[in-house]
Amino acid sequence: MTYSFQDIKEAIQAQFGADVIVAENTAWMQPQLTVKKEFIKDICFFLRDDARFFFDQLSCLTALDNGVEKNTLEIIYHLYSIPFNLFFILKVETERGDGKEVLPQIPSIVDVWRTADWHEREAFDMFGMKFTGHPDLRRILLPADWEGYPLRKDYIEQEFYHGIKVAY
């Protein structure tokens, strides 16, 4: 049998209690479940290893900035189960921090799926999120001494980079 979004949600509720779930959005074409960020790693482990689902592949990890007014960053995990052909979308929300010294902290899920390694580095590079427990959190696409996090909505590029004018 195939499990629906509700079944997977209830399984998470049964395992971790109802208060790990912050919100759910079933109105969209691809329903999402927002969970507390402290539990994301445990939930991922549970979904990967549970014999009912076997979410063995992390298809995609997307970070997203909601802008200064909402003051939240989101991370969206696209889980896929190859044996059962199931999709499940997890989401965590966190405050933005100031984008300089204070960066939001999110538990890393590298231990669950190794593919999260580079995805999380990219999210750190572009949005400035610290993934706690990540083995090698460096910038990946931009140079290490680049200032700011370009995909944040309030990003303003630096004027000079090593004496080269940045704005064209």
Place this chain on the structure above:
Amino acid sequence: MSTQTPNYIYNPLDLQNSEPLVFDTTSLKRGEIIINMGPQHPSTHGVLRLEVLTDGEIVKDVIPHIGYLHRCYEKHAENLPYNQVIPFVDRLDYMAAMNSEHAYVMGVERMLGIDKDIPKRIEYIRVLVAELNRLSSHFVAIGTYGLDIGAFTPFLWLMRDREHINRLLEWVSGARMLYNYIWVGGLFYDLPVGFEERCKDFITYLKPKLIELQKVIIENKIFIERTANIGVLPIDLAINYGITGPMLRGSGLKFDLRKVDAYSVYPEIDFDIPVGMGAMGTTGDCWDRTHVRVAECFESVKIIEQCITQLLSDHKRTREFDPQATVPKKIRPKVMDFYVRAENPKGELGFFFRTTGNTDVPFRCKVRAPSFVNLSVLQAISKNVMIADLVAILGSFDIVMGEIDR
């Protein structure tokens, strides 16, 4: 226009600050050397820099440094309407632009809810051009791989055959590599008159060449010696690293999104999924990956033949057919998050969209690039190999830097 000259002052320390070495140069053991392969190295397939920790000929560890071709795709996409993003999508995987366009367009159409209204002829043309492009992408992959490990002939042969595909696609769209041919809701233009027949001729020409290719590279003793049992990627590791495409199939899993998701007209087309069986060594070695690519060329030929048959019979050209008839005047999807994936020559290409419902531009458009994810496994499977084998392993990944760096 500014006449100001850049006042860049060379400082050797800048290099260390912008892309520092990961390995500590002060704590190297006796005999260990750090070697930089790239960013300007022919065997790294673009501007990829590999920081290799070697002990003699043995690679102790390798760290890929990427980002030399970063062109801010995702930032650009946040400022452009959906239809204007398509040329940028072309430039992600520039070896298989049609496939990327197809995936992107499919996502936008599903968000708009018009994916069921697209005429069958358009879908068949899309699959036809995408499979032609898959062939050409695999030709480059196999050809340059041969070149990497010392076989020059297949490269020239494949470039010759790829030239025919480039010319066919140029005839269709006006461009040789970056097409902007598949539009949201339709196509730029119908196929030119006589294209189907010319394509048929090309397939007739290509079939013996593919057998020739199989003989000259896949069954070649030197090639087998060079690739069998090298860079073995076990299937559990591959899935954990999110590997997709020919690499995953080379590791022995029969997983192809064209079958699994059955998008477009693929369910109506009969084709097989080749997988690696470890025929020459261990399942998941470099030979298996290349073998899967060559076998996929045969499958693509099958798909192209069936598309042409359909385009000449059930969905043939009519005077009234307008490929832009279903192109929406305004592309404004409702508020939602949407993830779409499709099988590219390199693997699963995914697009994530966040739409706000009141603008024509995406709020966020993330690309899940197959090469990006596939390259991340390099460090895990190239410990304690020879330097020459590292080149062979990297070549068998078939990476495209445009897609990795975006």
